[in-house]
Amino acid sequence: MLLDTKILWMWLHVLGVILWAGGFFYVLVALTPALRSGRASEERVEIMRRTGAIFRRVSWTAIIILVVSGSFSLYNRIMDGVAARAMSSQPELYPLLPPGYEALMTVKLLIVIALIVHHAVRLLEPRVLEDGSIGFKSKASGIVGAVLFAAAVLLGLVLLTMNVSV
Numbered sequence: 576m577l578l579d580t581k582i583l584w585m586w587l588h589v590l591g592v593i594l595w596a597g598g599f600f601y602v603l604v605a606l607t608p609a610l611r612s613g614r615a616s617e618e619r620v621e622i623m624r625r626t627g628a629i630f631r632r633v634s635w636t637a638i639i640i641l642v643v644s645g646s647f648s649l650y651n652r653i654m655d656g657v658a659a660r661a662m663s664s665q666p667e668l669y670p671l672l673p674p675g676y677e678a679l680m681t682v683k684l685l686i687v688i689a690l691i692v693h694h695a696v697r698l699l700e701p702r703v704l705e706d707g708s709i710g711f712k713s714k715a716s717g718i719v720g721a722v723l724f725a726a727a728v729l730l731g732l733v734l735l736t737m738n739v740s741v
Contacts, residue, residue, distance in 0.1 A: 580647075580651070581648070581651045584644045584647045584648045584651065585644075585648060585735070587640055587643075587644040588640075588641060588644040588645055588648060588731075590637075590640065591637045591638070591640035591641035591644060592637075592641065592728060592731070594633055594634070594636070594637035594640070595633075595634050595637035595638060595641065596724050596728065598630050598633055598634055598637075599634070599720060599721075599724060600721070600724075602626070602630060602700075602701065603717050603720070603721060606623075606626060606701065607701045607709065607710060607711065610622065610623055610701060610709040611708055611709050611710050613708075614707045614708065615703045615707055615708060615709045619709055620703060620709070623701045623702075623709060626701075627700050627701065634694060638691060638694075641687070649680070652672060652676075653671050653672065656669060656670060656671035656672060657671065673737040675737070676734065676737055679730055679733060679734055679737075680734060682730060683727055683730040683731060683734065686723050686726050686727045686730065687727055689723055690720065690723050690724065690727065693716070693719065693720055693723065700712075
């Protein structure tokens with residue numbers, strides 16, 4: 576087979592991360608600071624509104640891609656453990672997942688759930704502030720989102736590099 580399904584699911588997962596995190600960081604470090612310079616005009620508010628609508632569609636698509644590809648990748652990882660056990664005369668030596676994998680995956684999933692909630696309640700959406708400028712409701716929400724994204728990506732890389740068999 577020219578293209579292994581494991582590689583396809585991994586590629587789709589990376590694509591989902593790029594779409595979601597890339598859009599998030601664009602809004603955080605480029606769009607909002609650019610719109611923030613000066614008072615909110617009708618044109619700036621319209622740009623903000625349109626960009627927000629497009630980003631929401633792209634990001635929810637990315638979240639769906641991440642959930643589906645992550646589920647299939649985890650399934651493939653477990654099936655590798657099942658195959659290793661089936662070929663061994665001592666199956667107890669081959670865990671379904673590498674040691675520590677379940678704990679790291681649990682932490683990563685909790686972080687991703689926090690990111691999805693953060694996104695769903697629109698904490699990181701530019702808006703017209705009380706002083707007439709454009710910005711975030713809270714700077715802390717941007718920092719929290721950035722830290723959560725960085726932690727999720729780091730844990731994803733760690734999980735990716737963990738050996739399937741002992």
